[in-house]
Amino acid sequence: MEPLDHHPPTAGDHRSGSHRPEIPRGPGGGPGHADRLRDARPAGPARPVDGGRPADADHPGEEDPRVGLAAALRAARSARCPGPDTPAGPAVPDWAGPRLPIPHAGPAQLDLRALLRLSLAASDGSGRLRPAPSAGALHPVDTALVVGSGCSLPPGRYGYDPLRHRVHRLGRQPAATPPGVTVELSVTARRTASHYGHRAWPLLLLDTGHAVGALLLAARALGCEEPELRLEGEARSPLAAVRIRPTGPAQRLQAPRSAPPSAGTPTPGELLARRSTPPPLPGTPPPYALRAVLRRASRAGGGDLRWAAAVGPPRPGLTELTPDGTALRRCAAGETRPTLAAWAAGQAWIADAGAVLLARGCPGDAGAAHIRRTHLRAGLAVHLAHVTALRHGLTARPVGSWQQADLGAAVGGAPDRDWIVHGLALGTLHAAEENTA
Numbered sequence: 001m002e003p004l005d006h007h008p009p010t011a012g013d014h015r016s017g018s019h020r021p022e023i024p025r026g027p028g029g030g031p032g033h034a035d036r037l038r039d040a041r042p043a044g045p046a047r048p049v050d051g052g053r054p055a056d057a058d059h060p061g062e063e064d065p066r067v068g069l070a071a072a073l074r075a076a077r078s079a080r081c082p083g084p085d086t087p088a089g090p091a092v093p094d095w096a097g098p099r100l101p102i103p104h105a106g107p108a109q110l111d112l113r114a115l116l117r118l119s120l121a122a123s124d125g126s127g128r129l130r131p132a133p134s135a136g137a138l139h140p141v142d143t144a145l146v147v148g149s150g151c152s153l154p155p156g157r158y159g160y161d162p163l164r165h166r167v168h169r170l171g172r173q174p175a176a177t178p179p180g181v182t183v184e185l186s187v188t189a190r191r192t193a194s195h196y197g198h199r200a201w202p203l204l205l206l207d208t209g210h211a212v213g214a215l216l217l218a219a220r221a222l223g224c225e226e227p228e229l230r231l232e233g234e235a236r237s238p239l240a241a242v243r244i245r246p247t248g249p250a251q252r253l254q255a256p257r258s259a260p261p262s263a264g265t266p267t268p269g270e271l272l273a274r275r276s277t278p279p280p281l282p283g284t285p286p287p288y289a290l291r292a293v294l295r296r297a298s299r300a301g302g303g304d305l306r307w308a309a310a311v312g313p314p315r316p317g318l319t320e321l322t323p324d325g326t327a328l329r330r331c332a333a334g335e336t337r338p339t340l341a342a343w344a345a346g347q348a349w350i351a352d353a354g355a356v357l358l359a360r361g362c363p364g365d366a367g368a369a370h371i372r373r374t375h376l377r378a379g380l381a382v383h384l385a386h387v388t389a390l391r392h393g394l395t396a397r398p399v400g401s402w403q404q405a406d407l408g409a410a411v412g413g414a415p416d417r418d419w420i421v422h423g424l425a426l427g428t429l430h431a432a433e434e435n436t437a
Contacts, residue, residue, distance in 0.1 A: 077404065077419065079403055079404055085195050089190045089191060110152065110246040112145070114218075115222060117272075118221060119218035121165045135203040135400050139162075141207050145182070180246050184240075185238050187204045187237075210382070211240075212376065213384050231302075234369050234372075280349045281349070284312060284428070286428075301380075312335065318332035318336060343404060344402055356423050363418070363419070386398060400422060405420035
């Protein structure tokens with residue numbers, strides 16, 4: 001939909017990464033006071049691998065086993081700036097075969113037309129506006145459908161064109177394909193690398209996680225059984241898959257379009273209306289809303305990530321959920337938002353955001369499967385948290401590009417263990433309205 005990272009003309013190029021983080025110290029400090037923020041430890045330069053091949057090549061293409069995803073992540077976390085933009089290439093794969101409309105669903109069929117409209121289809125001619133956000137609105141995620149019985153498309157394998165909301169039949173479905181659809185998500189790295197260069201791979205994985213979240217919410221909004229999510233990170237392609245079963249009567253796009261925040265499932269209208277709020281995002285979220293956002297992210301993020309929210313005055317610091325998830329507690333003291341702004345590719349507006357939800361983890365020695373899994377899960381969790389924030393009257397904008405963001409070391413932990421993986425800037429609608437009045 002909108003870029004994960006805004007390009008404010010007065011704040012410098014958001015890719016610059018030239019701002020040096022300055023994390024304030026709390027009074028006292030000293031051993032045993034790990035909750036007091038310490039000076040950041042900048043990441044070292046990207047290291048060559050495999051006989052001197054640079055790990056931070058500006059245009060990585062598909063994941064290169066000669067370099068490795070760990071080396072690509074080290075390069076993305078470094079302070080080095082991407083080079084000039086290059087052509088992004090086609091926005092949709094050159095799927096074989098004729099372009100086909102997606103039929104309306106009949107009785108007892110899974111409505112693939114509605115499912116894809118609510119999750120992946122573009123709503124404008126440029127292709128930028130979609131139910132799932134993407135870094136730079138470059139939308140690198142490609143979608144293949146493995147369709148079994150009980151769906152509005154005949155069984156087979158299809159490539160999806162989100163710009164035209166059409167499919168291309170690629171061939172027969174594999175033997176023993178179960179009823180319903182399995183949506184396989186892969187990426188064309190060139191699209192994201194065209195702007196972000198060596199910083200592309202974390203963003204590609206996060207974008208894929210957001211697409212998983214969009215499919216999950218669309219299936220719920222249509223009354224499907226709970227989808228099966230495949231986010232283990234073991235494979236380079238597809239990076240993720242979502243299996244959705246048919247569930248009796250056809251689901252309809254014309255479902256109720258409003259629901260109170262207490263209702264667990266967003267409506268189709270809410271999913272189609274989701275937007276990332278343009279900066280600035282002033283106004284501190286009320287505790288009940290911040291608690292709901294943290295709870296939603298924590299439940300979806302899996303066991304590899306830890307979640308906190310950076311908040312400002314009157315008690316600036318990092319806030320997290322209590323172990324039982326029923327309340328908030330402060331886990332670090334000190335104003336962190338200016339440092340986050342510097343770490344987030346110099347996006348100055350983040351320093352004035354009401355709060356910033358943060359996913360952290362993925363240590364420097366993580367293997368490829370761990371890197372994929374944590375970033376996919378972070379994208380999924382932030383997507384669900386984003387919708388939760390909007391349902392609680394907040395403004396929200398994902399922030400995906402982070403450099404030198406070793407948050408664990410900054411709050412007194414061991415270096416290179418707890419890096420920021422993803423973020424969601426939050427504000428209040430009332431404050432945003434006052435700011436633009």
